């Protein structure tokens with residue numbers, strides 16, 4: 102019986118490359134958000150801590166889906182290039198600002214990855230990136246709303262919505 106083998110061609114390699122880049126960023130975000138979750142919990146920002154934990158779990162699920170897809174395409178999941186926070190943050194506004202940047206970058210990376218998958222004719226991978234994109238857009242929207250409300254209403258918003 103003829104053995105069916107998947108062949109990794111140039112187009113698939115491009116897709117695996119973008120899936121890996123998104124994967125590394127996701128794993129990096131898991132670390133950053135969990136770190137912030139623990140900090141916020143210890144500072145008494147219970148609601149914000151819960152939100153950060155939920156976001157970290159979302160990013161973890163994204164990374165799992167990506168890793169599975171990389172393996173499906175006969176690629177290798179490499180865990181060596183995680184995004185690491187460069188500075189330690191204690192102020193919640195700084196944390197939120199950093200997360201807005203992370204989500205912004207993720208959305209840019211995903212949009213460009215979706216185009217790459219489309220050009221490579223890999224719509225399975227494209228659909229996966231589209232699902233993740235929608236989730237990151239929700240994260241970004243939520244973070245921006247919180248950030249803007251803190252700037253507008255200050256401590257009052259923090260006390261009512263984040264503690």
Ligand SMILES: [Fe+2]
Pocket residue numbers: 127159160163164233236237
């Ligand atoms: Fe994510």
Ligand SMILES: [Fe+2]
Pocket residue numbers: 130156160204207236237240241
């Ligand atoms: Fe996100």
